[in-house]
Amino acid sequence: MKLLIKTKICTIITILGMLLLAIVSPVPTYGIGPAQNGASAAQGNDQPSELFGNSGIFTTITNTLLFIIGALSVIMLIVGGLRYVISGGNSTAVTTAKNTILYAIVGLVVALLAYAAINFILTTLVPGSGTGGTNV
Numbered sequence: 001m002k003l004l005i006k007t008k009i010c011t012i013i014t015i016l017g018m019l020l021l022a023i024v025s026p027v028p029t030y031g032i033g034p035a036q037n038g039a040s041a042a043q044g045n046d047q048p049s050e051l052f053g054n055s056g057i058f059t060t061i062t063n064t065l066l067f068i069i070g071a072l073s074v075i076m077l078i079v080g081g082l083r084y085v086i087s088g089g090n091s092t093a094v095t096t097a098k099n100t101i102l103y104a105i106v107g108l109v110v111a112l113l114a115y116a117a118i119n120f121i122l123t124t125l126v127p128g129s130g131t132g133g134t135n136v
Helices: 004-024 033-044 057-085 091-125
Strands: none
Touching: 057 091
């Protein structure tokens, strides 16, 4: 019984020692230069390499998502309008159609406010990405 406890304690101490050694020992960073060169070589001719700015990746993604959200919002407004027209006076169908229209408008407003907040933060905090703000 004492031998079993002694073996478990030695195993735990050995594992903790190996973990401490793994945490404390420096890790060589090989290949940072070649990895960056490979990433640059994989970039296409017309693809932006910068994250911020007028031709940046974030701007492109944001504009694409805003276009998709706007298109979905218009489609849902049309669907809600059609449901309202063909409800035939049924109160549950009218309520469902009104909710569809309301949620489409609320979704569009939330998306535009999120875009405005992100745009404000980027132009304020990132130097050179917009016209206003401070260069922090």
